[in-house]
Amino acid sequence: MTKTRIIIRGVGGYLPEKVLTNIELATMVDTSDAWIQQRVGIRERHIAAEGQFTSDLAVEAAKRAMTAAGVTSDDIDLIIVATTTPDYTFPAAATLVQMKLGMHHGMAFDLQAVCSGFVYGIATADSHIKNGLATRALVIGAETFSRLLDWTDRTTCVLFGDGAGAAVLEKIELADNAPEQGILASALRSDGHHWQKLYVDGGPSTTGTIGHVHMQGPEVFRHAVGKITDVVYATLEKAGYTVADLDWFVPHQANKRIIEGAGAKLSLPPEKVVMTVSEHANTSAASVPLALSVAVADGRIKKGDLVMLEAMGGGFTWGASLIRW
Ligand code: UT7
Numbered sequence: 001m002t003k004t005r006i007i008i009r010g011v012g013g014y015l016p017e018k019v020l021t022n023i024e025l026a027t028m029v030d031t032s033d034a035w036i037q038q039r040v041g042i043r044e045r046h047i048a049a050e051g052q053f054t055s056d057l058a059v060e061a062a063k064r065a066m067t068a069a070g071v072t073s074d075d076i077d078l079i080i081v082a083t084t085t086p087d088y089t090f091p092a093a094a095t096l097v098q099m100k101l102g103m104h105h106g107m108a109f110d111l112q113a114v115c116s117g118f119v120y121g122i123a124t125a126d127s128h129i130k131n132g133l134a135t136r137a138l139v140i141g142a143e144t145f146s147r148l149l150d151w152t153d154r155t156t157c158v159l160f161g162d163g164a165g166a167a168v169l170e171k172i173e174l175a176d177n178a179p180e181q182g183i184l185a186s187a188l189r190s191d192g193h194h195w196q197k198l199y200v201d202g203g204p205s206t207t208g209t210i211g212h213v214h215m216q217g218p219e220v221f222r223h224a225v226g227k228i229t230d231v232v233y234a235t236l237e238k239a240g241y242t243v244a245d246l247d248w249f250v251p252h253q254a255n256k257r258i259i260e261g262a263g264a265k266l267s268l269p270p271e272k273v274v275m276t277v278s279e280h281a282n283t284s285a286a287s288v289p290l291a292l293s294v295a296v297a298d299g300r301i302k303k304g305d306l307v308m309l310e311a312m313g314g315g316f317t318w319g320a321s322l323i324r325w
Helices: 033-039 054-069 093-100 114-130 192-197 217-239 256-265 284-297
Strands: 002-014 018-021 044-047 078-082 107-111 136-143 163-175 182-190 198-200 213-215 248-251 306-313 317-324
Touching: 002 054, 002 114, 002 182, 002 284, 054 078, 054 093, 054 136, 054 163, 054 284, 078 093, 078 114, 093 107, 093 136, 107 114, 114 136, 114 163, 114 182, 114 284, 114 306, 114 317, 136 284, 163 182, 163 284, 182 217, 192 198, 192 217, 217 256, 217 306, 217 317, 248 256, 248 284, 284 306
Parallel strands: 078 107, 078 136, 248 306
Antiparallel strands: 002 163, 018 044, 136 163, 182 317, 198 213, 306 317
């Protein structure tokens, strides 16, 4: 007898070449390297070049994930791009990625859950594959978030960056007595009553403009730690594990203090927490797969490890996914 499991076969990340440091930012708005590092833990962020779009970043990350997985676009039949910054209002950035990968087959769609998009994407691809709608998926978190920023607003423009991360998911049949592998459980949550705490003041149906990010930072902060820990516990419980079983915690990279606060509330030793916020800043849907790809590439996350992904963002949306690597 065998059991069907959905595994992550490869991951990859891509950061645009241009780096914007806190010191450079301090020449643009009334801020300082010391304030940003102390309050958020960010040193620098990457910014997409003019003419470089979200789908371009997504394609680079996708190619790296496919190389790591040993597959080509011929083997993919589902592309999910989690993004808040699609190239166009429509079509989906995912269909542009499909085109740029030279594919005519399969399906592609965008998923909008802001910073939680990649975790939502993992859970969505997991169900699509389990339900027979697809066999092998590219789940990509990609953002040119810098284009939503008001570069005169120091309360938001220092926090975000651009980038993309991707994962190849596929179905395997495991012998009943084989070691556990793959996505063990996910939990997704949202509560739209909080939408005005973190939103962009534009859109096709309201203003007809793109708009800029607005955030009630301390309010978002207040909700973040509790919501993150609740959904992590719910995911662990579904799979029959506890925090002590975790090898790695790969959280959304919004703020070092939020990550440390959640880690402390969960009683997780800091050395089990993957932290890339200082070099990447908050790349929204790209933050979790970028952090994941760093920790896989440097050999921290290894086959057999128990890995918890987690994110929280605008909506509010939040979620977690537990994976046996
Ligand atoms: O990805 C989605 C999830 N997003 C998040 O998780 C973000 C959650 N929120 C946060 O990370 C934090 O609330 C922030 C980093 C956004 C802000 O940190 P804070 O410790 O909550 O600061 P604050 O907003 O309470 O502001 C404290 C002071 C204020 O000055 P006064 O009123 O005390 O004189 C701000 O005007 O810091 C000032 N300030 C700044 N100073 C220098 C705000 N932004 C800056 C800045 N540089 N960039």
